[in-house]
Amino acid sequence: MPTQIAGRRGGAVGAKIEYRDGHWIVPDHPIIPFIEGDGTGPDIWRASAKVFDAAVAKTSGGKRSIVWHEVLAGEKSFNQNGNWLPDETLGMIREHRIAIKGPLTTPVGGGIRSLNVALRQMLDLYACIRPVRYIAGVPAPVKQPGKLDVVIFRENIEDVYAGIEYKAESPEADAVIEFLQRRFGAKIREKSAIGIKPMSKFGSQRLVVKAIQHALKRKRPSVTLVHKGNIMKFTEGGFRDWGYEIAKERFGDQTVTEAEGGKRKEDAGKLVIKDRIADAMFQQLVLRPDEYSVIAAPNLNGDYLSDAAAAQVGGLGLAPGGNVGDGYAVYEATHGTAPKYAGQDKVNPSSVILSGVMMFEEMGWDEVARAIVRGLEGAIASKHVTYDLARQMPGATEVSTSAFADAIIQHLA
Ligand code: NAP
Numbered sequence: 001m002p003t004q005i006a007g008r009r010g011g012a013v014g015a016k017i018e019y020r021d022g023h024w025i026v027p028d029h030p031i032i033p034f035i036e037g038d039g040t041g042p043d044i045w046r047a048s049a050k051v052f053d054a055a056v057a058k059t060s061g062g063k064r065s066i067v068w069h070e071v072l073a074g075e076k077s078f079n080q081n082g083n084w085l086p087d088e089t090l091g092m093i094r095e096h097r098i099a100i101k102g103p104l105t106t107p108v109g110g111g112i113r114s115l116n117v118a119l120r121q122m123l124d125l126y127a128c129i130r131p132v133r134y135i136a137g138v139p140a141p142v143k144q145p146g147k148l149d150v151v152i153f154r155e156n157i158e159d160v161y162a163g164i165e166y167k168a169e170s171p172e173a174d175a176v177i178e179f180l181q182r183r184f185g186a187k188i189r190e191k192s193a194i195g196i197k198p199m200s201k202f203g204s205q206r207l208v209v210k211a212i213q214h215a216l217k218r219k220r221p222s223v224t225l226v227h228k229g230n231i232m233k234f235t236e237g238g239f240r241d242w243g244y245e246i247a248k249e250r251f252g253d254q255t256v257t258e259a260e261g262g263k264r265k266e267d268a269g270k271l272v273i274k275d276r277i278a279d280a281m282f283q284q285l286v287l288r289p290d291e292y293s294v295i296a297a298p299n300l301n302g303d304y305l306s307d308a309a310a311a312q313v314g315g316l317g318l319a320p321g322g323n324v325g326d327g328y329a330v331y332e333a334t335h336g337t338a339p340k341y342a343g344q345d346k347v348n349p350s351s352v353i354l355s356g357v358m359m360f361e362e363m364g365w366d367e368v369a370r371a372i373v374r375g376l377e378g379a380i381a382s383k384h385v386t387y388d389l390a391r392q393m394p395g396a397t398e399v400s401t402s403a404f405a406d407a408i409i410q411h412l413a
């Protein structure tokens with residue numbers, strides 16, 4: 001029997017989002033757990049939820065609504081129940097499958113579970129997805145920021161971020177060094193710290209599959225595998241080879257590699273699969289950004305690339321993110337809690353709002369996503385923006401977080 005939570009407006013009764021055979025089944029009044037976040041989180045969440053509700057109501061003519069259900073994490077949770085991350089929160093997110101969160105304080109000192117790590121492990125959220133595109137009017141450091149429009153799929157579980165790392169001179173590091181020297185004659189300087197870089201065919205291929213599925217669904221022209229396979233032949237090189245392999249095996253009739261591209265008539269219009277060495281890719285994104293569309297990368301490369309790309313179109317303040325697995329997805333702001341502005345109704349809510357856009361796209365509510373993007377573009381074009389943009393935009397009027405949300409709502413279309 002599904003949990004039912006009464007909606008807060010007009011008695012709508014919420015139902016759970018389900019996932020069957022690789023597809024989302026989204027009711028008209030889905031229950032979506034949210035974490036408002038610490039610091040500026042409550043200001044941002046209030047503004048974002050207002051925009052989301054207005055966009056859903058407008059695009060559905062009032063037929064649909066989101067039944068928001070607050071779950072606790074971070075400082076707010078700690079202050080209420082002494083627990084930074086209650087099991088109940090993880091359970092609710094698992095039960096309802098799609099959730100959204102504001103930024104959380106990372107407590108100083110050990111022994112406290114990170115929400116992101118806990119969710120990633122529990123729900124196997126193996127793809128970190130970061131769309132990066134320019135919004136007209138936002139001050140950007142390059143001459144033609146509008147040429148960049150990419151979606152980066154970063155592998156979220158493996159690679160040097162797997163957490164298998166040993167401190168220099170620890171018994172673990174010394175034992176690994178001794179083993180590698182004795183068994184394989186590896187040359188490793190004494191007293192080195194050791195980190196392990198596991199990358200599997202399974203982990204690489206499921207990430208590449210997600211990127212290809214996205215590109216096909218959204219009619220994107222290419223998927224680029226970014227790797228450092230010229231140096232790390234078996235890990236990063238494996239990522240590239242396994243990526244090409246799965247593209248051919250599962251999507252052979254819909255894809256063509258760059259090497260084969262354009263040679264045969266029947267390949268016209270197919271999704272192009274290509275690869276680039278990571279360092280070259282950083283240059284390419286600056287010099288020829290319009291040649292790239294969907295990007296699939298291992299964990300470390302993807303982390304660097306996401307922030308570099310976001311900076312190119314005007315910074316991380318507006319960058320959204322999603323951690324997605326099979327049948328689970330958690331969306332979040334990519335910035336932190338900006339505690340010095342807490343409670344001042346001042347900061348920019350766009351990162352959470354654009355994370356919501358990603359969420360609505362995943363739910364198949366594309367019209368809501370489009371309306372919000374147009375609203376945001378309209379608000380920025382009207383130059384009624386929060387302080388962070390106002391200080392860089394000549395002639396702009398600084399408005400509060402809530403007034404910026406109202407400006408977005410006015411421009412929903
Ligand atoms: P931060 O909160 O991202 O803030 C750094 C600066 O970025 C702010 O002072 C502000 O710059 C600007 N900024 C951030 N969010 C903004 C917004 N919404 N609108 C406008 N400007 C914004 O980074 P931090 O101070 O290093 O971290 C604070 C706390 O957040 C820490 O506890 C950290 O661990 C946590 N954190 C959480 C997440 C997460 O939950 N996803 C991510 C990163 C950090 P100006 O001062 O120049 O205006």
